[in-house]
């Protein structure tokens with residue numbers, strides 16, 4: 001009788017792990033990853049902060065960028081990640097949220113230790129960076145595919161994180177529906193104004209992805225947190241008719257729309273051209289056209305990050321709670337109030 005060895009089913013078999021580690025990801029448990037982003041390094045060197053510092057007050061050097069799901073149900077052309085490591089659905093075991101957060105903080109600490117010796121590193125910032133206060137659940141894949149995602153949000157807040165930003169491409173509306181504690185901000189990534197464009201450029205590998213995306217947009221209309229539609233602007237693809245995004249704005253009614261330039265980087269260089277990457281002026285022109293097609297106005301912008309923020313002129317009201325973006329100072333106050341309320345809720349639940 002011959003013995004047949006079957007590799008245990010797991011989201012990240014060894015060859016995929018090795019490939020990602022070479023790309024400076026640190027893999028955590030069975031399906032999570034952490035990395036030090038460019039802006040975190042720039043911040044520690046005292047050179048620059050990412051635009052989320054200007055728009056939302058996030059200190060880049062204390063930002064933990066991670067994902068609980070190195071898998072995705074799309075294969076977007078503009079994706080800078082190595083999409084060949086993604087599976088279609090959830091594969092293998094599901095790790096504990098507590099272990100994911102513990103191990104991400106630990107792996108990030110080790111990465112930063114190496115960086116601390118850099119000659120231009122600011123000692124104080126290095127020290128501060130060891131204690132992340134902000135979680136960006138966005139590093140790779142579709143984080144909302146993690147089956148225990150709502151618990152992960154709570155885990156971050158119960159650890160003293162002051163802000164938690166969630167990014168989704170909207171293909172898992174059931175996770176949005178399951179959130180009992182919201183993150184500080186939810187980003188919906190948007191690239192296409194119709195199903196044909198979506199299918200061609202976002203390349204979903206699950207059925208009904210466009211419909212699920214629309215469902216997520218509709219759910220976010222009544223989300224009790226800051227909601228952000230982020231449009232990745234790709235020249236020659238989705239910038240010719242900004243007004244065609246209006247129907248999506250009507251469905252989601254986000255507090256904020258970020259129009260952000262596609263950057264020709266990483267693996268996306270194999271699928272798109274440098275010409276698809278607009279400059280700041282082109283993004284600004286796009287944002288102004290979108291502004292005229294909607295009830296939004298330009299609030300902030302940042303050259304270099306090539307992003308223009310539009311904000312609602314009128315508040316979004318959910319169950320008597322008012323949501324409107326009113327600038328950095330008020331946003332910081334909102335975040336402080338938001339986290340206070342969440343911590344109080346979590347204490348009541350744990351009592």
Ligand code: SF4
Nearest residue numbers: 037050060063065136
């Ligand atoms: S929000 Fe994103 S880009 Fe900005 S510092 Fe955090 S991980 Fe980096």
Ligand code: SF4
Nearest residue numbers: 072074076079141169
């Ligand atoms: S949804 Fe995000 S992670 Fe998935 S393929 Fe698209 S850009 Fe990449």
